Amino acid sequence: MTQTEPNAESTLIAIVEDDPEIRALVTGLLEREGFEAAACANAADLDRLVERRRVDLAVLDIMLPGEDGLSLCRRLRARGDTPVLMVTARGDDIDRIIGLEVGADDYLPKPFNPRELVARVRAILRRTRDVHRATQPMPQREVFVFAGWRLDAASRDLTDPGGRPVELTGAEFDLLVTFLRRPQRVLNRDQLLDWTRGRSAMPYDRTIDVQLSRLRRKLGGADLVRTVRGGGYLFAAPVERG
Structure with a gap:
């Protein structure tokens, strides 16, 4: 295991899936990879789990009996910052976009390649391990100040x-830090995907556009991130780093 890989043995992943065969398949797959996996048939099962344990990642199916995955994702975001990988059997992009809008860190359409699921799980955990795993050392303190805003990268306080x-969601934080470390420089979509999602990015991935739209709204609609025609995006404000 490299230093960049999450420690699987101390990581709890909740699989929320109503189909018993798929639930058992994903649970077994993650356990074989060394993770601790908890199978949940619905939102109520997940609620009972999070009352007892810290969940490091939730894999949510959109189509659930009772409360669906989108509503559950929204609740998780409202009460904490548990990372979410949304899984959908629907082919319509609108479901994926809505999932990202309510705070999912990533999505994966069914049917999926088991290796891709594991790769996306590891990618999310790598991005979020400093916040969701108390056993990780604190990152070096890094503070960004721009246009009156302040972001503490260690605590993720904006x-x-x-x-x-x-x-901010984990994905929004990654995107903002990417811009703040490279202010007043044009970044194209491929660069943003590589720096925020790494090997889990797919060709023609449009999630950056959705996440950027959410980030702009949270920045008050200010013209801080500008679109450069034919080039990509540019963080326009000067940035001071402490």
Whole structure:
């Protein structure tokens, strides 16, 4: 295991899937990879689990009996920052976009390649391990100040010019930090995908556009991230780093 890989043995992944065969398949797959996996048939099962344990990642099926995956993802985001991998059997892109809008870190359409599922799980855990695993060492403190805003990269605390906290999902945080480390420089979509999602990115992946739209809204609609025609995106404000 390399230093960049999450420690599977201390990582709990919840699989929320109503189909017993798929639930058993995914649970067994992740356990063979060395993760601790908890099978949940519905939202109520997950609620009971999170009352007892810290969940490091939730793999949510959209189509669930009772409360669906989108509603469950929204609740998880409202009460904490548990990373979410959304799984959908629907081919319509609108479901994936809505999943990202409500805070999912990534999505995977069914039927999926088991290796791709594991790769996406590992990619999400690598991006979020400093926040969701207390056993990880604290990253070096890095503070960004821009246009009255302040982001503490170690604690992931973002405050607006009025000092009010603004909550970011893991994917939004990764995207913002990517811009803040490279201000006033044009970044194309492929670069953003590589720096925020790494090997889990797929060709023609449009999730960056969705996440960027959400990030712009959370930044108050300010013209901080500009679209450069034919080039990509540019973080326009000067950035001071502490």
